[in-house]
Amino acid sequence: MFLAVLGATALVVGACGGGGSTTPDTQAVVADTQAPVTEDTVAALPFEGVTLTFGKAPHGEDEKANWGEWLPEFEAQTGIKVELTQVPWDQLEALYTANFASDTPYDVTYQTSTHLTLFGERGTFEDLTARINGADFAGDLPNFPAGVLGASTYNNKLYGLPFVVGTTAMFANLDMLKSAGVEVPTSDVELVAAAKAIIADQKAKGNKGVLGFYTPRTVADYGWYFTLQDVHNRGGDFLSADGKTALMDSKEVKESAQFAADMICKDKVQPANGLYNREAAIELFKAGKLAFIQDEPSRVKTFEEAVLPFAWDIYMPVGHNGKATQFATTGHWAISAKSKNADAAWELVKFLSSAAFNSTYNQRYGFVPARLDADASGGNEKLARNASWVAVWDGLKTSPKVSQLLDEYAKALEAATSCKTSVDDAFASAQKGATEALAQG
Amino acid sequence: MAEVIIRKLTKSFGDNTVVKSVSLKVEDGEFLVLLGPSGCGKSTILRLIAGLEDVTSGEILINGEIVNFVSPVKRNAAFVFQNYALYPHMTVRKNVAFPLETARLPKDEINKAIDEAARILELQQLLDRLPSQLSGGQRQRVALARAIVRKPVVFLMDEPLSNLDAQLRQQTRIELMELHQRLGVTTIYVTHDQIEAMTMGKRIAILKDGELQQVDTPSETYDKPANTFVARFMGAPPMNLIQGRIEAGVRQFTFNGDGILVTLNSSQMGLTDEVLSLQLNAAVCLGVRPEHVRISTDLSVEGVSGKVKFLEPTGADLFVTVSIGIQNVVVRCPPKTPMQIGSTVTIAFDMTHTHIFGADGWNLRRSN
């Protein structure tokens, strides 16, 4: 229990189930309705007096405070009172399981691709297909790219309205690049070469212990979240398009893992797994001890606030043969099937997924809005660039088994990058596990 | 076999000094009893001799060798504990064998020693039992067996009979003495029971508050107690102690204790007039044992008259408490002596057995 805090150094966590935990806070935070609602407007509000419960894992330590500012606007417009419960990431599945098994689950929750159908297929969430095709959403629907909606749909059911999509960015220490006289790499081969050159250059200048590249490859740090795009860059996936066949031992999956393993074991441009966890590596980058780090764009804000003592920028993570894509999970707003105020909940979901709110939220947390008419950059050029990558975004298709398949993939990736297990062995085992998982009803 | 000498032995626990400069010599093969009320330091002396406690100052000699800094086992003293201290998880055999196994004796030698000890203490049938399956008396015998099996040069026994019931205690007392006669090992025996001390000890060392009061044969401690403490401690009921003063009479000194006037014949009392004169007008005690007081219902008999206050028939004797003024005197009578509470009687003291304890509490006879 006390160890919970060890992971709590994570300030910002992944959009989609990634990231560490934040300070547990399961107490309901009631965003006080001190909105200037006058007596005569009250009668006009359709959901006056309704209280909604709202569960969400936080994307930052300040999120609770921010909701205190964001929700009153919605409450004033609708007369709905919203009670927010922050669900800590590391207890999320357990707490959601208990909550959804009860008679009074949260009316609205934030769900990532890994959990959306996991819970949804067990009857937890309302299928929103009818609602998004309703007249009140007709103006919004065209703004949601078909690919995004498609990745979130399972068996023709949409258990949550997409809110954000995850991307990852490669942060580069430009001073180091300049010093070594190398260009920003655009392919996997270039990345390795650039990292090697920088290490050699820094060493020559007396800076021992400078590392080339870091991105998580371990189960504990959600290695899959940062590696799957490389599989996609190579034109592969760990699951067949129909979602019925595991492709863990496919050529693309294994080649991608081999590349990740080589960076650690052969090229030695990335430190061995376990030496630095994700947060420790972020600290290394901030301290100027790491040339490249691939992490979530939410770090942009924190780096800017920390004012790093060197020039840096974000880039699309490198691809194989120069082909670079984004591949990640989606965050959704879901409505409980048991909700007694489903219509009010839909009002909240529409508010949360509106272009305006989406912009507000993502200007703070740096995710890419799932709708095209939102501007999450807030004038921040780096974030604007991040948002533009949605054009090459490919979503992890949600399914009830996706968590388990990702677990198999993540374990194999960790084993392959441990330098002690061959990629073939690691992914043969993953293929076996994934096949069993898929076979199991 | 060994003699044990302790010289100016002192033991303190922090500020609390429990043994105060005690010197004592125990002859080879002697059975010496350390007697005193609880808290008098007698067990501590025993533990100091055994090496279970460190000496604060003074010396302990066993067989002429100073053992202050010798480990317990090398002192070759066996210790018998009040509650036997048998190892509860070991059978009788293992308990008895423990000191020998610790000494790494050969197996057959150990077995021989166990058989021998078991025979002496009649434990043959009990060897495979656990202590919890034995009676108090049996445990006692196991503890003794464990002690003798090492062939120690001195036995240290710390109230070994106090956990036994009265009947068994008497029987075991006899057995212990037989054992001592048979083995002839120097034995220091601690008890708070004066009967035990009287019946068992060749000599008794009486302690009070960490200080030695008297070391003597049982009869000497009884007949010639060194001080009022010993006088009261030895004998049941204890010696009568009558407070009063020594006054100069016509030809002899007189003891005057609130209505009890006794002429003191110094030679009869084993004293001299000089000794008595030193105590003239001092607050002293006259001590006389109940059996040395004559009682008579015939009021014409010479003596002090008083009233019968209590009658305590014990079967063998009748103890009569006579009150004279504020003083009480207990008198031992034959069992069926006709006495009635409230009746007036005359008592007289057998002066050859009467003691005067000086103002400091010490028997004046000791000055001789």
Next chain:
Amino acid sequence: MDLVEQNLSDPDWQELTMSDEEFRRARSRYKLRALVPVVGFLGPFLFLWSVFLATPMVWSIWLSFNTGGLIDEAKFVGLENWSRMLSNDELVRSLKNTATYVVIAIFVVFSLALLIASLLNSNKRGQNFFKVALYFPLLVPPIMAGMIFFFLTHYDMGIINLVLQAMNQEKLNFLGDNPNALLTIVSLEVWRGLGFWVLFFLAGLQSIPADLIDAAKIDGAGSMRRFRKISIPTLRPLLLFAVIIALIFNFQLFDSVQVLTKGGPVLGTTSVVWFIYKRLFAFQDIGLAYATSVGLLLLVVVLTVVAYGFLGKKSENSN
């Protein structure tokens, strides 16, 4: 004889005042009254026991033969979960890890705790300070424990690696390598549990009658032999209890796995409870999770019985 005859002739002694019927009724009333405190005291316990223990237990066993049952309806599948459980590679690995962890953790923590407890027992000076110092890990707030852990194990700035580096030794990868990760978790749990067990064994050692130790000293036993032959056997019932408690607790290894390693590296620290937790919550594989839980329960019960037989019986014999 006279007395007996006299009593028999006295009418007061011959007639019963209560009829058989009255006697029986009074007796049953009396017995019923005696039952009131029994029911009164045991009732609440039995109620709580059945609500919080018996019912969930029966429910768990039932769910181990079903799929679903938490969020959705349970569906009976017979022995399917059990057969899946028995053929699961990750579970086999988890069981191995957990068993290794349990054996090392109990062995290390008990050896250290007994050693420290007997040192404290033989040296009264400063005992209270050491007691508090050793109990300290149980009292430190989580945030500080995390900092202490970080301070010790950080790859570049941790004390241990700095010392190793100063001695020209290779630095340790505490959580990223096997078997380091499991050993790191063992050390952590040892650090956390040591104080408790020291106090536990110290209490035990202090309850050994001083005379027994004195007797052994007289009998020539040195401190090692006294410890082995007197203290340990006398502590045997306590040790039995300790082993059983430690078995039960340690088989539930989960916290440090969840926070530090998530079962990695390469399944090096996955534990049975972590396996169950993942199945139950992350995969919603309720049936397998419950089958494994019940299996773990059975395993711990069996180990408890074995431990009891092994340690409990021995006190009957000598040696």
